[in-house]
Amino acid sequence: MKNYKYSEVTPEKVYNKRRKFIKSVGLGLGSLTLSSMSLLNNAHSLENNSELTSYKDITTYNNYYEFGTGKGDPYKNSQEFKIKPWNISIEGEVESPITLSAEEILSLYPSEERIYRLRCVEGWSMVIPWMGFSLSKLLNKVSIKTEAKFVEFESVYDPEQMKGQRYPVLNWPYREGLRIDEAMHPLTTIVTGLYGKALPNQNGAPLRIFVPWKYGFKSAKVIVKIKLVKKMPTSSWMKASPREYGFYSNVNPNVSHPRWSQSSERVVGGSLLSPRVETQMFNGYGDEVANLYSGMDLKKYF
DSSP states (O other): OOOOOHHHHSOHHHHTTHHHHHHOOOOSSOOOOOSOSSOSSGGGSOSSSOOOOOHHHHHHSOOOGGGOSSTTHHHHHSTTOOOOSOEEEEEESBSSOEEEEHHHHHHHSOOEEEEEEEEOTTSEEEEEEEEEEEHHHHHGGGOBOTTOOEEEEEEOOOTTTOGGGGSTTSOSSOEEEEEHHHHTSTTOEEEEEETTEEOOGGGTOSOEEEOTTBOGGGSOOSEEEEEEESSOOOOHHHHHOTTTOOSSOBOOTTSOBTTBOOSEEEETTSOTTOOOEEOOGGGGTHHHHGGGGTTOOTTTOO
């Protein structure tokens, strides 16, 4: 896997703003800092020669049903969404449950650049220069009990601000979950921003999860609670349609969705004539995560 530098894959306009960004960035929740000018290691690098998706596409083409079911609804309907004050609790099977503000989290854990591919279950993909840090750093703060086998994420419930929650599209608030070893994997990220900027509302501000080897819906947005639990949680999409959306939801070109193939994907930002590309097992991160599923039947545990 090639290790890409920020300057190799990021538009010059953004790259030239890096120094200004490091010095002082009024990002609403506080300053993001870089722990490295380049990607830390191969696990944080881009899997292939794909170009970065444009900031415009990343921020205007979204699935975020809390703000509407259309791809453009999150951008249109989230601009006035208030993200201050914002607290996140970490509780359940832990020795030291805590509640931290988003500002405290940003100050405790410096952000680094992480260029990851996003693969939507609908069959489209992006390459996004996220800012963030490994979720494991935050979870280690609470001393996880041995009884904890899974991590459940709960998003905010605020139908006054989130008009999509006024309709029973899903069982609100949005919930997702990971097995404990998945949650503690260094690729599993708490996202704080993208393209060297604060995370936009339509992309899950103030803080969201991103799990690059799983379909995008596994990465919960606007999280307010992280709960360590003994039993596998039922995520929102599992509850809505268990035949179509399993707990693991690893990117797998060999396991089709009941209504479409997952063997290829459309790269967002290309022309209507651009060919689809082959989907990679675990979204291209198999070298890092395949060992988590050794001996598992990934058609059964989809």
